[in-house]
Each structure stands twice: as structure tokens, then as C-alpha cells.
Amino acid sequence: MVQEVTPEALVAGEQAVVRVTVTNVGAAEARDVAVTDVLDPALVPAGDLPQGCGRAARTGAVVCGGPGTALAPGQSLGYAIPVRVDPALQDGAEVIARAAATAAGVPGDTTLLTAPARAYADVELVMAAPPAVNAGDVIGYRLTVTNHGPSRAEGVTLRSRNRGGGATVTDRPAAECPGTGVTVACALGDLAPGEVRTLALAIAPGPAAPFENCAVVRLAGQDRDPADNRSCASTRVEPAPAPAEIPPPPPPEQAAGPPDAIVDMPMEAPHDEPGQPAAGPPDRDGAVRPAAAGDGARRTGDGTAVPAAGLPVTGVSLWMLALGVPVLLAVGLLVRHFSRRERAAGRAP
Structure with a gap:
């Protein structure tokens, strides 16, 4: 009986084939030929076993042949057992497979296979x-x-x-x-x-x-x-990106003219209260009389004088108004003063 492995150098993690060949070297027929192969624990049967082979329930060995298997003189019988080498096997480790052949009425034969393993x-x-x-x-x-x-x-x-x-x-x-x-x-x-x-x-x-x-x-x-x-x-x-620039706030709105420019403001014409006669020019003694019809007033059917609408004051600057009011007051005071002097002179003997 011969036992061999292919490839000769087993590689951890790869597939391999253990082949066992039995030959009848006797002169008579060998009956009930059985081959039992006890594989190394690092050799795990993979794929389908050859026809006529099975696993032993107790030992896990591969058993081929048995009752009814006969070999004539000089005849050979071979079994190819596919195995997978344990991937955890260390490099240089040896694997062992022990095969035994038996036949009815004849001595058995055993063979021992030792093969090195490589890990890649x-x-x-x-x-x-x-x-x-x-x-x-x-x-x-x-x-x-x-x-x-x-x-x-x-x-x-x-x-x-x-x-x-x-x-x-x-x-x-x-x-x-x-x-x-x-x-x-x-x-x-x-x-x-x-x-x-x-x-x-x-x-x-x-x-x-x-x-x-x-x-x-x-x-x-x-x-x-x-x-x-x-x-x-x-x-x-x-380079790190430059920080985003924040735009400056917009400048305040500029005036239409220079800061010291004086803007002329239109003024509405004065409105007298209804039913009140318009004021006329003052008398010589300073009394104010109602406006006469010749002063631009119009008269109603009953003879009441109605002042004409005043003309709007336009084009007058604010500073002119501010200056004109005190001037008018001063003129009025002077007129009143001189009027009193004249009346006083007229009463003198």
C-alpha cells in the first residue's frame, strides 16, 4: 500500500489531495478489502469524498471499501481524498496521515505519511x-x-x-x-x-x-x-484662507447743500378767522382799524367788508423773517412815540 500527498509541500490554507493506493501482491484474490486513513487534525476533508468512502462516526477517519470489495492478484485500488490544510498551521510544521489496509483472511498493511507544511x-x-x-x-x-x-x-x-x-x-x-x-x-x-x-x-x-x-x-x-x-x-x-472682510457701514447721507446753507421755506398765506375783519394799517395814535374797501377788501350785501385773500409769501428766508419781526416792532414803537409827541405838542398853549 502506498500513501502520498499532492502537492508534496502542503501550504497552510490551501487545498491538497491525499491519495492512497492498495495493490494485491498475493497469488490469491483479496476479498472485503478496506482502507482506513487517519488524517492529521490539520488536514480537514473538504468537498465530496470518493465513491465508496465515508467518515467514521467515532474517530473521523476516512474509510473506503469494505465488504464486497475484491482485488485480484496484481490489481490495484486507489482513493483520492480532498483535504484543506489548516490556515493556522505554522510554517515548517509536519502533518501525518496513517493509512491501514485490511482484507479477509490475510494480514493487513499500514503506511505512514509525513509531509512538511508551509505557511504563506x-x-x-x-x-x-x-x-x-x-x-x-x-x-x-x-x-x-x-x-x-x-x-x-x-x-x-x-x-x-x-x-x-x-x-x-x-x-x-x-x-x-x-x-x-x-x-x-x-x-x-x-x-x-x-x-x-x-x-x-x-x-x-x-x-x-x-x-x-x-x-x-x-x-x-x-x-x-x-x-x-x-x-x-x-x-x-x-495657505490658510484669508478671513472674510466685513464691508464698512455706508456713510451718512449728505445734505443737499453745505452745512451752513439756509433753505428757503415757503409760507402759507395767513387766514383770518371767519367773520373777523381784516386788520388794516394802524392810526396815527397806534390804533389798528379794520381794513377798508380800498385796502383790497370786498363788501358783502349788508356792507360788511370782507378782506381779500392774502398773497402767499414766497422766497422769504427764515433768517429774513427772524430779522424782520424785531425791525417791524421797532418801527411801530417809533411811530407810536412820535405820534404821542405830536399830540402833546398840539395840546400845548
């Missing part, structure tokens, strides 16, 4: 950052680590060191990336195939423009594609 992971790092920030702002980084398998990635670490002077790390995942300073070192542990880890960093850049930051991811085992273990991101640092 493909860890990829992608760093993303905004294309531009304003001076004084921080740059937010998103670092995504993915294990594309097929094996488990052991001892994954990430290291980031910015390339700009005067930069400061303002935020980092404290659990995975402890410490201070511009260099960020993170321990991510083991990553199963297909597992994704995301980290967020924040860096206040220096005056450099553009500002470039790079990071590298490594693992304790072998990496199938180390070309995707490094990633960089470049961000432009642009």
Missing part, C-alpha cells in the same frame, strides 16, 4: 489621506491592513514615520500603537485569512508642501507578495 500569507497595506489641507489643520490618515491569505499572518506589525520636518502626531490608536513621538509603531498580532484591520492616525504637518507620510507592514512568517507591504500618501499644505 499576503499582507497588504493601503494608506489614504486627503489630497490637500489648509495650513494649521491636521491630516487624517486611514491605514487598512488586509491578509489575503492563504495562511494566517502571524506577528503583524505596522510602522509609520512621516517625512516632513516639524510634524506632530496628534492622535493614534492607544491600544495598538502606544507611545509618543513622530514614529508610530503598532502591534496587530495575528490576522486570519481575509481579516481586515483599520487604523486611524492624525498628524499636524509642518510647513512642508506637499507633506508625505509612509508606512510599512511586516509579519513574522513569509509573505508571498512583499511589494504591497508599503504605502505612502501625499497631501498638499495650502
